[in-house]
Amino acid sequence: MEVVSLEELDEEEQLVRRHRKEKKELQAKIQGMKNAVPKNDKKRRKQLTEDVAKLEAEMEKKHKEELEQLKLTSKESKRDFDAVNISNLVLENHPPRISRAQKRRDRKAALEKEQKERIAEAELENLHGARHVEGEKLAQILAARELEIKQVPSDGHCMYRAIEDQLQERESPLTVAALRSRTAEYMQSHMEDFLPFLTNPNTGDMYTPEEFGKYCDDIVNTAAWGGQLELRALSHILQTPIEIIQADSPPIVVGEEYPKKPLILVYMRHAYGLGEHYNSVTWLVNRATENCS
Template sequence: MEEPSAEGLDEEELLVRRHRKEKKELQAKIQSMKNAVPKNDKKRRKQLIDDVAKLEAEMEQKQREELEQLKLTSKESKIDSVAVNISNLVLENQLPRISKAQKRRDKKAALEKERKERIAEAEIENLSGARHIESEKLAQILAARQLEIKQIPSDGHCMYRAIEDQLQGQDCPLTVAALRSQAADYMQNHVEDFLPFLTNPNTGDLYTPEEFGKYCDDIINTAAWGGQLELRALSHILQTPIEIIQADSPPIVVGEEYHKKPLILVYMRHAYGLGEHYNSVTWLVNRATENCS
């Protein structure tokens, strides 16, 4: 019977196959040695037996060592393969290195989350306190003018968002980014009108030109809150008066020299525990219905 082709066999099967061939060749050699010694030559027959035993023992030891070496090599190869796979798995499962930009974004997101949580806590605390009283007073003031508050998110851009909302009703669409940019440009081009009103909170000294420049840069590039100075700049840019309604004081009008229909904002001192807040206004439902009839 013919042995199967060597193609497709693993190393151990090939080795066993070679060992069988070597044993056949050894048996043929032993038979040839036996045929060469006369049967009546006892001395040579005895030597033949010793030689045959030695040849068989040597072959058995050689083949056993080869088989053990193959198994050891195969085992080491498997261990190396597992180690490589584990190494690759570790590398695949390692978290990607976080870039500095991503770290900054994560930090900003964490701060924003913390700020919103503080706002939520402040809302609960103020439900029956100063905020509630202020809201009630403002509701009465606005209702007398057929107005009501339109809530604006407290994200540092509230004043600009409130103006953006008011401008939509005057067919003058400007985004928060555009309002910030134009306000900063106007202030930088009219330094003498704004610099005297800005002081360093740590020293009490007037802003230096460098500090004023940074202040204007922050208007454009950050969520810095807007106030009276920015309102003044925007009233000039828009050539429109801006009226700010408050709970405990008469309304303030910035840009009275202009004769357009004013933009109306609501200023709240106790809206949140984090400081001042601006909202927009809208017509009460019944007034809006009347205007449409």
């Protein structure tokens, strides 16, 4: 069923009314023509009949053409309207253009997802392997000190997160970002203490000052993993010893020259298939309960 708009109905109604008016006017004209010809003048009466028929035919043809033209114009308008609607619909359904920044964010999210998937796979593989053995040893070592592991995410920030967690126990407001920033600043201002311990993995040569600068920039701006050098810098920054407990070696303490109670981290060599990992520690439940009572 074809739907006709109100505007189309108005135009057609106006045309029909005009046609009616014109027909009435023509009938009045014809009547006047008839009155002007005597009834006994057969010749003129015959011509009158032909003229009337011609006038009526011309008007009927004219009205028919005007009506058809109106319908044709309405259809063309409808096609144009539909074309505009279809065009708008195509534009609405067309996917928005993705900016370069969004593409970078999408790539970063994809890489992080892939890393998490690889970590999950590695966890399954190590469930009864080296990771399990290492975990059992660490649990025994920590239990002897009434401690247990406090897990932190393995996202490249684990060492800094473990330090942050230890500092929270001492009501320190330092965040991972702040710890990274201060570590880089300290290492850059004491380059001679750290540069000899960094070598180019491709050449085996000691880092150049430019390479060392890039190394420090990565500490601040990326999820670069922290290690022994960063722990040494943090011990000086915090003026606090940092003890690292391991499964197969005696604990390592950096910053022993400072008299404060050490921060305690757990170093796990086999925690994940992607590399080393640091966790924090907390008191065992029974020890924590005693401290609260």
